[in-house]
Amino acid sequence: MNQNEFVLMVAPFKDKVFRLAKRLLVSTEEAEDATQEILVKLWSKEEGLSGYSSVEAFAMTMTKNYCLDQLKSKRAGNLKIVHTNYSDSAPALDKKLEDLDTFNWVEKSIRQLPEQQRMIVQLRDIEQYEFEEIAKMLDMTESAIRVSLSRARKTIREYLIKTHNYGII
Amino acid sequence: MELYKIEILLEKYFEGETTLAEEKALKDYFSSSDVASHLEQYSSLFGYYGVAKAQQYEKAVPVLEKQQRHNSSKMSHRSWLSVAASILVLIGVVGYVFFTTQDLKEDKKLGTFDDPEVAFKATQKALALLSNKVNVGIESVQYVEEYQIAKNKVFRKTKNKNSGI
Structure with missing residues (x-):
């Protein structure tokens, strides 16, 4: 496989890898680094790739594992600072403006979900994978994914209804 | 709908x-x-x-040169080389130790005599040599005896003094 073939092969799913990484890692820079890492790994694996039925699913699984590892090491290494103690009670102006943007609310509500539910929402609602494919990627059963997805969607709904009502007042 | x-x-x-x-x-x-x-x-x-x-990954796809990609296989070659080198060094050390100890063993054999008369003479010669060498230092021991005499005088005096008091 030469370079052009490799670029063509990853073209359909490199954005999906990036979006999943961003969903988990939040920061764009970190997501870019993670994507870079995944693509380099794929490139160096090249000969072994033919053994996988779907390179895309394999890449998504790799992304999942890489990002979860990344999150774990970050959590172990850093002290979390809880801002609730000293934040200004009135939201800043830029914050207010941001809150007007409803898409930001949705993004925030997804960010509050546990990682597994976040991944499932990302793969199902945004990337529109079939349950069967998601099951393969995340190494879960389809019914477990359905339950998780339902829970995640309901949490998002609750969060949105709360902010929707708040927005009216 | x-x-x-x-x-x-x-x-x-x-x-x-x-x-x-x-x-x-x-x-x-x-x-x-x-x-x-x-x-x-x-x-x-x-x-x-x-x-x-709609979000997209905007960076370029990292495509390394073929040579760089095969770095991993080169690395394994290098590791095999180092394994071979260490085996060679090990053989060298073991061989060296083995041969030098053999030499020592041979040195320990000092030879023997078949004829008892010759053996007796050789023994006498060796013993004579030994006794001559032992006598070499005997004169210097005389000086040591002088010290002994002087010391005895001093200690006798002090003894007398003590008894005198």
């Missing part, structure tokens, strides 16, 4: 039981302009999914 159908679909959606086609129908409905007012809150949710999917 009729409103009640949308409501049923939404219910199914939140139970996680919709198919991809049904989800697409929901997305289409909420992206249209005539969304029922009591369902308006969901339009941002389905709108967001479309927006989120």
Whole structure:
């Protein structure tokens, strides 16, 4: 496989890898680094790739594992600072403006979900994978994914209804 | 699509039981302009999914040169080389130690005599040599005796003094 073939092969799913990484890692820079890492790994694996039925699913699984590892090491290494103690009670102006943007609310509500539910929402609602494919990627059963997805969607709904009502007042 | 159908679909959606086609129908409905007012809150949710999917990875795909890619196989070659080198060094050390100890063993054999008369003479010669060498240092021991005499005098004196007091 030469370079052009490799670029063509990853073209359909490199954005999906990036979006999943961003969903988990939040920061764009970190997501870019993670994507870079995944693509380099794929490139160096090249000969072994033919053994996988779907390179895309394999890449998504790799992304999942890489990002979860990344999150774990970050959590172990850093002290979390809880801002609730000293934040200004009135939201800043830029914050207010941001809150007007409803898409930001949705993004925030997804960010509050546990990682597994976040991944499932990302793969199902945004990337529109079939349950069967998601099951393969995340190494879960389809019914477990359905339950998780339902829970995640309901949490998002609750969060949105709360902010929707708040927005009216 | 009729409103009640949308409501049923939404219910199914939140139970996680919709198919991809049904989800697409929901997305289409909420992206249209005539969304029922009591369902308006969901339009941002389905709108967001479309927006989120538009995000793209803008960096170039990292494609390394073939040579660099095969670094890993080169590395394994190098590791084999180092294994071979260490085995060679090990053989060298073991061989060296083995041969030098053999030499020592040979040195320990000093030779022997077959004829008892010759052996007797050799022994006498060796013993004579030994006794001559032993006598070499004897003169210097005389000086040591002088010290002894002097010391005895001193100690006798002090003894007398003590008794005198």
